Amino acid sequence: MEIGGVKRLVHFVDAWNQWQRYIYTGRLFENAVYLQLLYEGWSVYVGKLNGKEVDFVATKDGRVLYVQATDEMFASETREREIAPLKSIRDNHEKIVVVRQGSYDTDIDGIRIVSARDFFL
Numbered sequence: 001m002e003i004g005g006v007k008r009l010v011h012f013v014d015a016w017n018q019w020q021r022y023i024y025t026g027r028l029f030e031n032a033v034y035l036q037l038l039y040e041g042w043s044v045y046v047g048k049l050n051g052k053e054v055d056f057v058a059t060k061d062g063r064v065l066y067v068q069a070t071d072e073m074f075a076s077e078t079r080e081r082e083i084a085p086l087k088s089i090r091d092n093h094e095k096i097v098v099v100r101q102g103s104y105d106t107d108i109d110g111i112r113i114v115s116a117r118d119f120f121l
Contacts, residue, residue, distance in 0.1 A: 026071050029100050029116070030055060033069040036120055052085035064093035072102045079108075086111050 034056060037044045042058035042065065056067040066086055073079040086095040087109060096112045098119045106113050 029071060030069045033067065033098050033119070037065075037067065049085065050088045052088055054085045054089070064091075066093060066095040068097040069100075070097060071100045073097070073099055073104060073113075074102055079104075083108055083111055 034044055037056060037058045040060075042060045045057045045059075047054035047057035047066070054066050055069050056065075058065040058067060066089060068082045068086060070078070070082045073082055082097050086097070089095065094112070095110070096114050097108075098114050098116060100116045103115070104113045
């Protein structure tokens with residue numbers, strides 16, 4: 001890798017540490033969403049439907065809420081990966097994607113897109 005005319009050797013350990021930091025951030029955010037749901041009085045479960053995992057299925061007072069938590073959805077592949085499990089659910093319960101960074105349409109095919117800031121306030 002060359003930076004400003006200076007060649008830099010990228011070690012496997014450097015790449016591994018960056019990957020671990022990315023994974024760690026995603027897990028922390030997911031845990032924060034989980035804890036917020038609990039704080040708000042929801043019973044929270046992990047859901048699997050048609051071979052796709054929904055991060056959280058939350059229930060409270062007869063309501064059901066399907067939640068995906070993601071760091072960002074800049075790439076169309078990421079957006080589709082996060083929304084696909086919710087699209088495959090064929091009921092009328094609320095479905096949301098909580099996104100930590102970025103700005104997006106607030107509704108994609110009936111699935112509400114919520115910024116982390118709005119979710120936690």
